[in-house]
Amino acid sequence: MAKLPDRLDIDKSDRKLYDHDTITNEILAGRTRKEQFLFAMAVGFKNEVKRPLDSREGFFLAKDMRSEDEALIDSVAIHDMGSAEVLSDRKAVFRIAEEYAHAGIKVLYDEATSVQPGSFLKKLELELFSLLDSLNLE
Amino acid sequence: MSSVKINERILEGITKNSGGDEVIKDFLINLIYEEADHPGQWWWKDTYKKLIDRFSADWEVGDEN
Amino acid sequence: MRIEKIFLRNYRQFRQAEITFRRRHDTDLHFIIGTNGTGKTNLLNAINWCLYGDEPHLSKDSQQLPLLNLKTVDRMDVGKENEVAVEVWTETEHGEYITFKRRAVFRKHNDRKITHEGTKFEVTFNDEKGNTKIATDEDAITWVERFVPKGIREFFFFDGERLDNYFKEATGQNIRHAVFQISQIDLLENCVERKLQDTLDDLRKEAGKTSPKIEGARTELEQAKNKLDEIEKRIKECKTQIEVAKNKVAEFGDKLKGVPDIEALEEERCKIETSLKETKELLGAKEEEKKSLLHESGSILMLWPAIKRATQIVEEKKRNQEIPPPVDKRFLEEVLRNKSCRVCGRSLDDSSSKQVQELIKEVETSSEIAQRLVQMEIPLYQFRERAGKYKEQMEDITRNITRYEKTLTEITQRKEQIDSQMAGYDEKLIREWYRERTKFEDLRDQNQRQLGGLLVMKQGAEGAVEKWQKELDTELKKEEKVKGLTKKIAFCERAVDVARSTREAIMKETRERVEVETKRQFFRLVWKKETFGDIRIKADYGIDLIHSMGYECLGSISAGEREMLALSFTLALHQASGFDSPLLIDTPVARISDVNRENFAKVLCEVSTIKQTILLFTPDEYSEEISRYLGGRASGRYSLKLTSDENEAKVEVR
DSSP, rough: OOOOOOOOEEEEEGGGHHHHIIIIITTTTOOOHHHHHHHHHHHHHHOOOOOOSSSSSEEGGGGGGOHHHHHHHHHHHHHHHHSSGGGGGGHHHHHHHHHHHHHHHHHHHHHHHHSSSTTTHHHHHHHHHHHHHHHHOO | OOSOOHHHHHHHHHHHTTTOOOHHHHHHHHHHHHHHHHHSSSOHHHHHHHHHHHHHHOOOOOOOO | OOEEEEEEEEETTTEEEEEEEEOOOOEEEEEEOOOSSHHHHHHHHHHHHHHHHHOOTTOOOHHHHBBBHHHHHHHHHHTEEEEEEEEEEEETTSSSSSEEEEEEEEEEEEEHHHHHHHHEEEEEEEOOOOOOOEEEEHHHHHHHHHOOOOGGGTTEEETOOGGTTTTTOOOOHHHHHHHHHHHTTHHIIIIHHHHHHHHHHHHHHHHHHHHHHHHHHHHHHHHHHHHHHHHHHHHHHHHHHHHHHHHHHHHHHHTTTOOOOOOHHHHHHHHHHHHHHHHHHHHHHHHHHHHHHHHHHHHHTTTTHHHHHHHHHHHHHHHHSSSSSOOHHHHHHHHHHHTOOOOTOBHHHHHHHHHHHHHHHHHHHHHHHHHHHHHHHHHHHHHHHHHHHHHHHHHHHHHHHHHHHHHHHHHHHHHHHHHHHHHOHHHHHHHHHHHHHHHHHHHHHHHHHHHHHHHHHHHHHHHHHHHHHHHHHHHHHOOOGGGGHHHHHHHHHHHHHHHHHHHHHHHHHHHHHHHHHHHHHHHHOOSSSTTTEEEEEOOOOOOOEETTTTBGGGGSSSSHHHHHHHHHHHHHHHHTTTTOOOEEESTTTTSOOOHHHHHHHHHHHTTTSSSEEEEEETTHHHHHHHHHHHHOSSSHHHHEOTTTTTSSSSEEEE
């Protein structure tokens, strides 16, 4: 069996985005690296963008993920590949998550630097309400 | 006759408060004029006693109305 | 009583002058017109010098000059003496004359210096028999006090240009005392009551000597009366203290009118600060809660398509019984290890072992997937739950945040209101005012309690006096020898009662009449009738002028209004006192505008029908309005003119 990946990576260029004031003080204020990553991944997924990483560096350890966190990245992988078979390939699952996160953090950064301080969360709130209406939660 | 005018209200007041006792009224009016005619220090005791002797002789207790 | 004539010899500008004030018309009105420097005000000074020995209206220039006329000084030989004389001839209602004469002798020295060598003052009058008598020294002064008491002379010899001192010097107790003098209440009070009382005490002592019981009762009565006097004195002091405290409470109350209750506001501000802090904390917590919800539920909602797909796969696999996995991988591994089947017990040959290995491989893959899917089941269910609750939770948090924000706004607004109310106030000073007011309120209450006690004590003391009076009367009645004395004592007691009652009634009536008459005259004279609401004359004869808005405004009225008030008060004193000394006004309308001079003239004209009124005008004052009204009504009109060398003033009839 191939060695299981023990961490999830980000593109090296993304570090400064994750550390940007607006990201750290507002949008992802008080969140762990894992939570930041998963949120960026969700943003990338919602915006249907993912990008392969050019250069890698570790962001957080896989063992820090709880079952909910794994369920999220597994769901993303299943949706991306169209079948559950991808779940046997952890490397592939992680890669998909990383690519969505790589695109997502860029989207977040662009949003954060283009709006008034405090507006991103307000915008997110409105978008989620609108998303809620369009989703079929049953 | 006294050369000094006495405030009419005093004379009226004495008349009214005497309650009809003419002796008391006349006595006090006499005293007032004596005082007005003798401003400053003067030997008043004798005059007062004489007036008291004179008027009280004609006065009876209960002379007021 | 009126001034019939003033005679001046060598008094300042007046070498030899005589002014006679004969009454010719219905009005006893006289006026003298003179420019500044002709001696108009020195006429007023002359009267003051004659009666009181001083010259209160002397100009700065005149102060440098000797009393003795300069022309006379010039013509005097060195070593010689000359005299200054001023005589004021007055006429009583009965047509008799009382003359006030003052003479001062001056000597000229060879260095042209003038020295004062002595002054004589005397009053000439007729006694009851018609004999001419001369009073000097203290007796003469008493005659002056009967004519125009020094204490309130400015109400009779009225200087229109020196109003700043009005209501300052002649106020309160001075006025009261002087009013008593001119209305002769002092005759009743000091003289009749006091002297009668002394005589009464003498009679009682005399009666007491004849009988020890009488003496005993008399002594007890005296002690009881002394005690009553003492209590009455303390009651008076108490009442004064209460009055002072009440005035102070009112004074600080006025200062604090409209001023916020600083302590109460500070207390409220403290509470608001606490409430503000708490609300901010609550709001902060809710906002954090909202952020967390947005973050966590946001991720779920954004990933919902993936979550939904994964859920569908899990459910499908469950339905197909693909999960949990049908073959346990560990079971197969054990079979391979043991090389025997645990179900049937058969040993494994190579072919079977290979099959088992391939089976393990196959299961491995599908088992891992299935395992993952199984592990996903619960989280996926929880995601659905959380997604379902998101809207409700978010709405709830939003409601709370709105509520806290509203509360915060309200609290902040109230805090700003308080700050605004307190801004501009000296908090230390205001607290001081509150403290002072409380202090005087306590003093007032304390004195009122004390007064209550004293009034009870007074009742007791009066009872004791009555008791010993009765005792004494009883003893006196018993004693034959003192029957005569008893009668005299009773007579004196009755007379004292009548005198006392009369005094009290006149005091009250006089003050009330002064108040009513002052008000009446003032509101006739003054032009801004809506500005002023009331005038009050206090028990001590101090004057309060009340603005129509309710506050005391004597200190802030104009000079013209002050003159109106002073004149009104003077006329009221004259009328209420029942005493008809003349009224002399120097520069009467200097501060009154043209429009209102006619008003003034009308009032003075009316006054002069019942009282001699002498007016000293400058030519500017004697305007068309004045002359139109007064000219034809005056009994006497004079002019003052200086001679060409300006060292002598002449009086000419106009």
